[in-house]
Amino acid sequence: MSPRPDLGPKPHLGYTASLIDRAAHRRDEAAALAADPRAAAYLVGGELIITRRRGERGDPLFPLANALSLAPARESVLLGFLDGAPRFGLGIGKEDAEALKARDDEFLVTDLRTIAVQGLVAPEHLPPIAEAKALLAWHARHRFCANCGAATNPVEGGWKRECPSCKTEHFPRTDPVVIMLAVKGERCLLGRSARFASAMWSCLAGFVEPGENIEEAVRREVHEEAGITCGRVDYFASQPWPFPMSLMIGCHAEALTTDIRVDRAELEGARWFEREEVALMLLRRHPDGLGTPPPVAIAHHIIRAWVEGEADRFA
Ligand SMILES: [Zn+2]
Numbered sequence: 001m002s003p004r005p006d007l008g009p010k011p012h013l014g015y016t017a018s019l020i021d022r023a024a025h026r027r028d029e030a031a032a033l034a035a036d037p038r039a040a041a042y043l044v045g046g047e048l049i050i051t052r053r054r055g056e057r058g059d060p061l062f063p064l065a066n067a068l069s070l071a072p073a074r075e076s077v078l079l080g081f082l083d084g085a086p087r088f089g090l091g092i093g094k095e096d097a098e099a100l101k102a103r104d105d106e107f108l109v110t111d112l113r114t115i116a117v118q119g120l121v122a123p124e125h126l127p128p129i130a131e132a133k134a135l136l137a138w139h140a141r142h143r144f145c146a147n148c149g150a151a152t153n154p155v156e157g158g159w160k161r162e163c164p165s166c167k168t169e170h171f172p173r174t175d176p177v178v179i180m181l182a183v184k185g186e187r188c189l190l191g192r193s194a195r196f197a198s199a200m201w202s203c204l205a206g207f208v209e210p211g212e213n214i215e216e217a218v219r220r221e222v223h224e225e226a227g228i229t230c231g232r233v234d235y236f237a238s239q240p241w242p243f244p245m246s247l248m249i250g251c252h253a254e255a256l257t258t259d260i261r262v263d264r265a266e267l268e269g270a271r272w273f274e275r276e277e278v279a280l281m282l283l284r285r286h287p288d289g290l291g292t293p294p295p296v297a298i299a300h301h302i303i304r305a306w307v308e309g310e311a312d313r314f315a
Pocket residue numbers: 145146147148149150163164165166167168
């Protein structure tokens with residue numbers, strides 16, 4: 001077995017390690033907490049996050065009264081508390097977000113992926129922004145009762161919607177997605193989707209289906225997308241992925257076969273990569289410019305962990 005490459009210090013996984021105390025027992029106080037002078041809010045307009053320019057970076061946290069003066073809030077959610085100060089997420093209209101984007105000298109308005117990858121806000125803001133964006137996306141898509149069709153009302157700081165007609169309670173959803181690296185000895189299986197940046201290769205991924213556990217979803221997705229049969233599946237780590245409201249469940253899987261059959265509806269390509277080649281991709285030193293997803297994404301960490309020998313029990 002070849003020596004493990006030195007990839008340097010481990011980067012932080014984006015959207016994780018939130019400093020917010022969610023304090024679920026205080027959610028019914030949301031209306032009163034909005035009057036707290038320490039209350040502050042993140043502003044979300046669809047995919048766009050509003051930040052106030054502070055040098056090269058943006059400050060995404062606005063005093064609540066200030067945030068409410070910038071655009072009408074379609075939805076307000078109580079994210080929790082930071083050092084006792086209430087933190088809210090405000091959903092504004094896309095057209096209002098676009099209007100703030102036009103005030104380019106004051107505001108830096110862009111999508112969350114760009115903010116995260118380019119480090120446009122301090123890292124501690126990413127988890128509460130992810131929380132706000134996912135929760136507000138749920139509200140935007142669940143205004144009517146799935147049981148009877150009546151308009152529903154948000155309650156408990158935005159953590160539930162109630163139907164006044166049939167009394168059904170609706171709770172925010174999180175969609176589980178498995179994202180996995182199939183490995184066999186000194187090689188791992190990477191794929192590329194047509195929507196990826198050019199030359200980027202990544203883990204395979206897919207939604208967990210009803211009646212399926214994580215291991216079964218991993219084996220099914222790898223087989224569907226690349227025709228590879230997997231045996232043992234090991235959980236690695238997970239990551240909230242607010243696009244719009246997923247939980248990425250990262251795994252390593254032991255490949256039992258090697259002949260690839262790519263599902264062209266899902267992937268543009270899939271192939272085996274040697275460990276040393278993947279190390280060069282992680283380090284952005286690949287001779288042909290091939291690369292992996294950035295450190296903000298869990299795929300980077302799953303791939304890196306294997307390169308560094310953390311999944312060698314499959315070798
Ligand atoms: Zn109903």
